[in-house]
Amino acid sequence: MKPHDMGVLFDQCAERGASTRFHLDRPFDLGPGTRTEYSVAQLAVLVRDFAGRLAAAGAGPGDRVAIVKDNHWDYDLLACAAVRIGAVPAQLSAHLPPDVLAVLLGRLRPALLVTTRALLENGRRAGHDPAGLANAVLALDGPAPGALGPDDVRGHDAPAPRSRHDDDPLVIHHTSGTTGAPKLVAHSTRTIIGKLARFEAVRYPRIGLRRDDVLANASAFAHGRTFCWTASVLCLDPRSVTILSRPDPDLSDPLLRARPPTVVEALPAAYVRLRPLTRRLDHAFRDVRLFISTYDAVHPPVLRAYLEASTRRGALWMQGWGQTETGPLTLRFHTRRSVRPAGTGSGARNLGRPVPVRTRLRVVDPDTLRPVRRGCPGLLLTRTPARALTYPGEADRWAAKHIDGWWSTGDLGIHHRDGTVTLLDREVDxxxxxxxxxxxxxxxxxxxxxxxxxxxxxxxxxxxxxxxxxxxxxxxxxxxxxxxxxxxxxxxxxxxxxxxxxxxxxxxxxxxxxxxxxxxxxxxxxxxxx
Structure with a gap:
C-alpha cells in the first residue's frame, strides 16, 4: 500500500490489518488519560474523534487550523484529523518565542487555533495573545479565557471525509528559523505525499523498513519530516514504533531497553543528548542496523559512538540533507570505517549524492549567480518535483528564491566531480x-x-x-x-x-x-x- 489521502490513512491501514504497535514515552496531549500504547485501529479512532471535535470548534473545508503544543507525535494525528474534514493544518512548534509565533499566526489568520492553556498564558504575559489571531481557539487541556475546552467539543460525530485535488494545499509547516523568524511552507498532496512519502514507502534493500523492525523516533513532531514519516511508516507496517517526545537519557533508557530498536531516527540534537546511553552496559542500541538523521549534519564523534555501539555487522547511518521546502535532496551513508578519524570517508559535511531520478543540483557564484565549475565552492541550487507550493503570507519572498527555474537553498557548498556534495556553510553565516x-x-x-x-x-x-x-x-x-x-x-x-x-x-x-x-x-x- 502507498499513502495518498492523509485524512483516512489510519482507517485504511487499520482495515487492511496493519499490526504495528506504537509505544509512547508519555501520554498524548490531545486528550485525558494515561494510555501509552496504541494499535493502528485505536489511533484511527482518535483521528476520527478529533475530526468531529475540530468541526464542532468551527473548522471546515478550506480553513486553516493552527496546531501549537508540546512536542509529541499527536501533532500528526491532529493534522490528519484536520485533513479529514477538508481543512489545512498548520503545525507550529511550541518552541517559537511568543513574538515569533504571533508573526506566523498573523500570516496564517487561522479559523481555529488548537493549543494549550500554558501556551496561551505565556503569549499573553509576553504581550502577544495568540487567541487574538484566530477566529476560534481550542485548548486541549481544559477551559481557558477566550477558548473552548475539551468538554465543549467532545462527543460530536466526524463529518464524512472530504477529498481535495492533489495540487491543493494539504499541510503547512515552518522552517527551523536559525537565522530569524521562520518561513511558513505550504505543501500539497502531490509534493509531500506523492513525491516524498510514496518514495519512502518502499522496502528497499538494507535501508527499507521490514515487517520485523522495531523503530525508535526522537524527532520534532511539528515539522514536515515526521508528517511524511507517519505516512510511510503506517504503510510499511513494522512490528513496533517507540516515540520519544523528550529525549532525556534517563527517561528514554527504560523505554528503549524494553524494546531494543533495530532502526533509529532522531534529530541530530537528540542523538547528542542520548549519546551517554551508548556507553552503558547492555545498552539499547546494540541491535540497530540503521540510524537515520535529517535536519542537520551530525558531527563525526557522535556518528562513531552509535555505529560502534551497534553489534550488527554492516550497521549503516543514513544522512539526509534537504529543506522543509524541498524534502531530502541528497543521501549519504556512513559506516564504522568511513567515520574513523583516519577513515576513508570524506567527513560528515560530505552530503553524498543527489536523490536518484528526483533531484538535480547546480552551483553558482553567490554574488554574480553565474555557474561555477565542478569542485569550486558556490551557492547550491536545486530542481525537484517535491518543491513546496509557496510561503503563505510571503509570496514575494518565495518568488525571490527562484533563479532561472532553479531553487536557491541558501547553502554554500561544493559539487564534486564524483557527484557528491560538500556543505560549507549557510550563505548568511x-x-x-x-x-x-x-x-x-x-x-x-x-x-x-x-x-x-x-x-x-x-x-x-x-x-x-x-x-x-x-x-x-x-x-x-x-x-x-x-x-x-x-x-x-x-x-x-x-x-x-x-x-x-x-x-x-x-x-x-x-x-x-x-x-x-x-x-x-x-x-x-x-x-x-x-
Missing part, C-alpha cells in the same frame, strides 16, 4: 577565513567529551568559537592544542547545553547566540537567501 561547519567537525574530533562546538562568523573579526560542555568548563591547554594549525579564532566561550538558544529541531539559533554573546547579530553573508 559565511566567513572568508574558513568553513564554520568544517571547523566545528575538526574541533569536536580534537576535543573528545565536548557536547558541541559552534563557530560564529563576525564581520571584520576572527570567528568566535562556542564550546558546549556538560559543566560549562574547558581546559585551556586542551583548547590550545585543538586549534593548532587552524586560522585565527577568538578565545572560546564555554557554555552548557541549556545556555544555547535553539530551534524546535535542536539547531542552534546562530544569530540569536551571536547577539546573546556580543550584543550584535551582524554576519558576513548577505542574508539574501534566508
Amino acid at each position: 559565511r566567513t572568508p577565513q574558513l568553513s564554520c561547519l568544517r571547523t566545528e567537525d575538526l574541533l569536536e574530533d580534537r576535543l573528545p567529551g565536548v557536547l558541541e562546538v559552534v563557530v560564529l562568523a563576525r564581520p571584520g573579526q576572527a570567528p568566535l568559537p562556542v564550546v558546549v560542555t556538560e559543566d560549562g568548563t574547558l581546559d585551556t591547554v586542551r583548547w590550545r592544542t585543538a586549534v593548532t594549525g587552524l586560522p585565527p579564532l577568538q578565545p572560546p566561550t564555554v557554555l552548557t547545553w541549556r545556555q544555547l538558544p535553539r530551534t524546535g529541531t535542536g539547531k542552534v539559533r546562530r544569530g540569536a547566540l551571536l547577539r546573546q554573546l556580543t550584543g550584535d547579530a551582524g554576519t558576513c553573508g548577505s542574508g539574501r537567501w534566508t
Whole structure:
C-alpha cells in the first residue's frame, strides 16, 4: 500500500490489518488519560474523534487550523484529523518565542487555533495573545479565557471525509528559523505525499523498513519530516514504533531497553543528548542496523559512538540533507570505517549524492549567480518535483528564491566531480577565513567529551568559537592544542547545553547566540537567501 489521502490513512491501514504497535514515552496531549500504547485501529479512532471535535470548534473545508503544543507525535494525528474534514493544518512548534509565533499566526489568520492553556498564558504575559489571531481557539487541556475546552467539543460525530485535488494545499509547516523568524511552507498532496512519502514507502534493500523492525523516533513532531514519516511508516507496517517526545537519557533508557530498536531516527540534537546511553552496559542500541538523521549534519564523534555501539555487522547511518521546502535532496551513508578519524570517508559535511531520478543540483557564484565549475565552492541550487507550493503570507519572498527555474537553498557548498556534495556553510553565516561547519567537525574530533562546538562568523573579526560542555568548563591547554594549525579564532566561550538558544529541531539559533554573546547579530553573508 502507498499513502495518498492523509485524512483516512489510519482507517485504511487499520482495515487492511496493519499490526504495528506504537509505544509512547508519555501520554498524548490531545486528550485525558494515561494510555501509552496504541494499535493502528485505536489511533484511527482518535483521528476520527478529533475530526468531529475540530468541526464542532468551527473548522471546515478550506480553513486553516493552527496546531501549537508540546512536542509529541499527536501533532500528526491532529493534522490528519484536520485533513479529514477538508481543512489545512498548520503545525507550529511550541518552541517559537511568543513574538515569533504571533508573526506566523498573523500570516496564517487561522479559523481555529488548537493549543494549550500554558501556551496561551505565556503569549499573553509576553504581550502577544495568540487567541487574538484566530477566529476560534481550542485548548486541549481544559477551559481557558477566550477558548473552548475539551468538554465543549467532545462527543460530536466526524463529518464524512472530504477529498481535495492533489495540487491543493494539504499541510503547512515552518522552517527551523536559525537565522530569524521562520518561513511558513505550504505543501500539497502531490509534493509531500506523492513525491516524498510514496518514495519512502518502499522496502528497499538494507535501508527499507521490514515487517520485523522495531523503530525508535526522537524527532520534532511539528515539522514536515515526521508528517511524511507517519505516512510511510503506517504503510510499511513494522512490528513496533517507540516515540520519544523528550529525549532525556534517563527517561528514554527504560523505554528503549524494553524494546531494543533495530532502526533509529532522531534529530541530530537528540542523538547528542542520548549519546551517554551508548556507553552503558547492555545498552539499547546494540541491535540497530540503521540510524537515520535529517535536519542537520551530525558531527563525526557522535556518528562513531552509535555505529560502534551497534553489534550488527554492516550497521549503516543514513544522512539526509534537504529543506522543509524541498524534502531530502541528497543521501549519504556512513559506516564504522568511513567515520574513523583516519577513515576513508570524506567527513560528515560530505552530503553524498543527489536523490536518484528526483533531484538535480547546480552551483553558482553567490554574488554574480553565474555557474561555477565542478569542485569550486558556490551557492547550491536545486530542481525537484517535491518543491513546496509557496510561503503563505510571503509570496514575494518565495518568488525571490527562484533563479532561472532553479531553487536557491541558501547553502554554500561544493559539487564534486564524483557527484557528491560538500556543505560549507549557510550563505548568511559565511566567513572568508574558513568553513564554520568544517571547523566545528575538526574541533569536536580534537576535543573528545565536548557536547558541541559552534563557530560564529563576525564581520571584520576572527570567528568566535562556542564550546558546549556538560559543566560549562574547558581546559585551556586542551583548547590550545585543538586549534593548532587552524586560522585565527577568538578565545572560546564555554557554555552548557541549556545556555544555547535553539530551534524546535535542536539547531542552534546562530544569530540569536551571536547577539546573546556580543550584543550584535551582524554576519558576513548577505542574508539574501534566508
